[in-house]
Amino acid sequence: GQRTYFEQQRELLLSEIATNMENVLQNINRLNRSLEGVIAVGNEFSQVEGLWSTFEGVMTKPEETPKDEPAD
Structure with a gap:
């Protein structure tokens, strides 16, 4: 039988949606690979990074000076 205009348009839109969803899936997979x-x-x-953090920790450690002795 003949399909109505509504049915034809619905079929076209569903086909377009399916195509676009496939494109979205492909792009999500591509994004996932990029993130990996x-x-x-x-x-x-x-x-x-660990080495530089250790180095920074050593370099920023304050000098140990006795606080009880008066400075000359």
Whole structure:
């Protein structure tokens, strides 16, 4: 039988929605891969960050001077 104009338009819109949802899924997967790459690069710097944090801690530690002795 003949489909009504409404049914034709509904079918077109549903097809368009399905196509766009597929595009969204592909883009989400692409974003996920990018984020995984960013995390992997960040993890590679964790040891360097730890080393610099230790260095900073040593460099910012105040000099130990006896407080009870009067300065000359």
